[in-house]
Amino acid sequence: MTAESPFKLTYATMFNPPEELHTRFEEALAKVKAGLGKEYGMIIDGKERFADEKFVDHNPANTNEFLGIFQKGTVQDAHDAVAAAKKAFYKWSHTPWQERVALIRKAADLIDQRIFEIGAAVALEVGKNRMEALGDVAETADLFRYACDSMEKNNGFIVEMGRDPLTGFQSTNFSVLRPYGVWLVISPFNFPAALTGGPSAAALVTGNTLIMKPATDTPWTARLLAECLRDAGIPDGVFNYVTGPGSTLGQALIDHPDIAGVTFTGSYDVGMKIYRDFAQSRWVRPTILELGGKNPAIVSRHANLEDAAVGIVRSAFGLQGQKCSACSRVFIEEPVYDELVERLVALTNKLTIGDPTARNVYMGPVINASSYRDYQNFAEELHQSGRVLTGGKILTEGEYAKGYFVTPTLVADLPADHRLWQVEMFVPITTIAKVSNLEEAMTRANEVMYGLTAGFYGSPEEVEWFFDRIEAGVTYANRPQGATTGAWPGFQPFGGWKASGASGKNAGGVYYLPLYMHEQIRTLVKRL
Ligand SMILES: NC(=O)c1ccc[n+]([C@@H]2O[C@H](COP(=O)([O-])OP(=O)(O)OC[C@H]3O[C@@H](n4cnc5c(N)ncnc54)[C@H](O)[C@@H]3O)[C@@H](O)[C@H]2O)c1
Numbered sequence: 001m002t003a004e005s006p007f008k009l010t011y012a013t014m015f016n017p018p019e020e021l022h023t024r025f026e027e028a029l030a031k032v033k034a035g036l037g038k039e040y041g042m043i044i045d046g047k048e049r050f051a052d053e054k055f056v057d058h059n060p061a062n063t064n065e066f067l068g069i070f071q072k073g074t075v076q077d078a079h080d081a082v083a084a085a086k087k088a089f090y091k092w093s094h095t096p097w098q099e100r101v102a103l104i105r106k107a108a109d110l111i112d113q114r115i116f117e118i119g120a121a122v123a124l125e126v127g128k129n130r131m132e133a134l135g136d137v138a139e140t141a142d143l144f145r146y147a148c149d150s151m152e153k154n155n156g157f158i159v160e161m162g163r164d165p166l167t168g169f170q171s172t173n174f175s176v177l178r179p180y181g182v183w184l185v186i187s188p189f190n191f192p193a194a195l196t197g198g199p200s201a202a203a204l205v206t207g208n209t210l211i212m213k214p215a216t217d218t219p220w221t222a223r224l225l226a227e228c229l230r231d232a233g234i235p236d237g238v239f240n241y242v243t244g245p246g247s248t249l250g251q252a253l254i255d256h257p258d259i260a261g262v263t264f265t266g267s268y269d270v271g272m273k274i275y276r277d278f279a280q281s282r283w284v285r286p287t288i289l290e291l292g293g294k295n296p297a298i299v300s301r302h303a304n305l306e307d308a309a310v311g312i313v314r315s316a317f318g319l320q321g322q323k324c325s326a327c328s329r330v331f332i333e334e335p336v337y338d339e340l341v342e343r344l345v346a347l348t349n350k351l352t353i354g355d356p357t358a359r360n361v362y363m364g365p366v367i368n369a370s371s372y373r374d375y376q377n378f379a380e381e382l383h384q385s386g387r388v389l390t391g392g393k394i395l396t397e398g399e400y401a402k403g404y405f406v407t408p409t410l411v412a413d414l415p416a417d418h419r420l421w422q423v424e425m426f427v428p429i430t431t432i433a434k435v436s437n438l439e440e441a442m443t444r445a446n447e448v449m450y451g452l453t454a455g456f457y458g459s460p461e462e463v464e465w466f467f468d469r470i471e472a473g474v475t476y477a478n479r480p481q482g483a484t485t486g487a488w489p490g491f492q493p494f495g496g497w498k499a500s501g502a503s504g505k506n507a508g509g510v511y512y513l514p515l516y517m518h519e520q521i522r523t524l525v526k527r528l
């Protein structure tokens, strides 16, 4: 994390950081705040590109604070970015993979060197608390390095196959994985560094050229990441950074026939639209979709309730419940239900809410006016249909007056067939149910269309049963660091089953890079 400290920041270690992380974050924050309000261009073919229309990036904790001015990219900008990436493809894809690895590693080093400044921007732009913000950036550097390591471990994905059993000839066969072409990365607001950077590094190191399109709420973090790529020496046109609305700029990219493949991370609805639209082409193009979650935690009568309570509250309310991995459903066996619920409510009531850059704050604001409204609508519905144990209201007084602040909310007694057991709310609301046994818990845990992450607290024998039966791509047992959140590249590669993901292979894992390449078999015959 830093040259001086052996501490490694991950989402599992972030709860007890060394003092140095706080002081360096605070220094960087002061510096970043002194330079707020600048205008940032897009980067197309290595050049700054400015559009006629602009949009303002706000701080969700204080909507009067303008973080920067960004370009509302047009359809023409989308087409120019594709043309630049297409032009750069031949050279980049024929650059020896070892050289690409060296450049991506250099970019990872720059991300690490700039971690406090980028982390401060993430905290201001997304409303993440300081350790979550630094974690997002540190994860990005690790995703870059994991992609490089993976390329090396697999020797550039060139594998000699068997030789044909021919008489009079020698026939050698090689399997070579080769890049597709121009790769599009569309990212969500909640992990603007890791979820823009991770797929981008995978696309680039495998020899694709790149267009990065971040969410309109978080163009700044992605811009700072693009600067790391630029400053590492990635050639002009190999990566392109464009900003603007998904419905116009994003759609123009999806509709462009020269986009060879896409990694989309975001909501189910937009992801499925992209999947369908992207299929309107002459051949099938690779489409990596990382979508929503409705992640359960199951707690058995044999669980350590302290670990369960801490893990569930961290995962329910970290980043204000706006993680695809957030723990939004809890199923508790009847004998321990009352005690665990009491602990969950007590811990939730202790969470500090406020300016996410402040040292003691755990929860910042939700991202924008639309999420703020969603929270209020869901809370109203839950007040009517369930029993709100804590939370269920917005905060509007004093330091909360200018931001989108809401309270962490736990709800019990919601009928099992209520629609909000199925919907990804993406705000800090978690529903809790009492179950008579673990079979009932498992049935309910699996009866949603999503299958992203899941958590379990119980005995070792029950844990094996849980891993075997749960329908999810990332699963955790007996983990106080987070019931369903906090995956880290190389430790917990991240991806979902069912409606949560399309590829069945997790990001930051051993099977990820091949998704960015197609296979070519090379048979060479020599007469003997
Ligand atoms: N599975 C995962 O790894 C993962 C990780 C993080 C977030 N998510 C999911 O992301 C969602 C939250 O993020 P969000 O609110 O930014 O998601 P979103 O779907 O609203 O937006 C995601 C991205 O899609 C773009 N977009 C919107 N319409 C488009 C179109 N027609 N064509 C092309 N691009 C378009 C947006 O501008 C943005 O960049 C949640 O559902 C969450 O679960 C999933």
Ligand SMILES: N[C@@H](CCC=O)C(=O)O
Binding pocket: 190, 191, 322, 323, 324, 325, 484, 485, 486, 487, 488, 494
């Ligand atoms: N990788 C993050 C979630 C990313 C989605 O929002 C986690 O594991 O908590």
